[in-house]
Amino acid sequence: MDLELTAEQREIQSLARAFADAEIAPNAAEWDRAHGFPREVLAKLAELGLLGVCVPEEYGGAGADFLSYILVLEELSRGDAGVGVTVAVHTSACTLPILQFGTDEQRRRFVPPLARGEGIGCFALTEPGAGSDAGALVTRATRADGGWRIEGAKQWITNAAFGGTMLLFARTDPETQTARGVSAFIVDTEDVTITRTEEKLGLNSSVTNDIAVDSVVADDRMIGELNHGFRIAMSTLDGGRIGIAAQAVGIAQAAYEVALRYAKEREAFGQRIADFQAIQHKLANMSMEIDAARLLVLRAATLKDRGLPHTEAGAKAKLFASEMARRQTAEAIQVLGGYGYTKEFPVERYYRDAKITEIYEGTSEIQRLVIAREILGRT
């Protein structure tokens, strides 16, 4: 497989890198403390076309491929993982499934405002009693005059408070309590109530909300076929996981860069700590594992761009990259010693941010399950 980036992909990568270096990374520590970044950041990202990178131009996007979008996510996450996940959920968990599964009318109505950043996208699957076992969700949609009454509660919904469009999953067949009988709806966030803003270990600049919903939506808000919404959710996560893997690579890359710089400057026992073999081995392992994770991400994104199956490749990329990021951000702290544990340097934040990549869009245990299912299905 040819993994050489095209000139256009490199250009988009440079654009995202320059923006992350100038406008994101210098503010990330402050946004971590403040538990949020200014909405203006999203406006600037929209201006650069980075809120709809892989959305076709006819729907208001930049018209680039999925791999370009993945490169953007790595760069934004290298600057701040909270900004990274905001863009990831907005794009691959909301905009892209509407493009893929929506009718032409739905695409024309809902995608351009998302691609232009006029509204921010979110994805509402998880509930207090349904996380990994998302098919057990109990939010229900029942027939009402002119559409569907949706009633229930969703938990840990990234971006809900920004306001915009929500892809929401609800049970439309009360006879089944499994993944069958779930449908997908496009809901305006003004039709849901934010009930809580979550306090988290890391990823503090991103917003994570619990929501309650009791609203009637019109018939044309259902996306895909009745009772077939779970397939949309799973397909969305197949692509979304590649984005989370890229986020993990970006966080690890940021930690590696700080550790490398520090190792060349810090002295102990009359020499640079970079001259100790123990530290060299840590840097070598970091560099190798980041490369390996990035290659898995590039492969999975390339398969998706070519319209080839990418469930297994995406799960492998997410599993390896997320565990790598947790391991290597911890190693970065070790290279910095006591300074690494303090807020004088960003590596403690990278460590806190990396942990979530092992949990959302499918935990590591679920990724192993997905990979095993794919392997066994082939034999």
Ligand SMILES: Cc1cc2nc3c(=O)[nH]c(=O)nc-3n(C[C@H](O)[C@H](O)[C@H](O)COP(=O)(O)OP(=O)(O)OC[C@H]3O[C@@H](n4cnc5c(N)ncnc54)[C@H](O)[C@@H]3O)c2cc1C
């Ligand atoms: C910051 C943050 C943002 C999020 N954003 C969103 C969002 O935007 N939209 C959304 O819908 N959700 C979101 N989530 C929810 C996230 O996707 C879930 O937390 C995740 O899927 C795991 O579900 P759970 O937390 O209920 O864990 P559980 O499913 O309760 O799992 C608990 C433990 O059991 C393990 N386990 C469960 N089932 C199995 C099994 N079959 N085999 C082996 N082990 C198993 C898990 O791996 C885990 O270790 C977010 C969560 C967080 C923390």
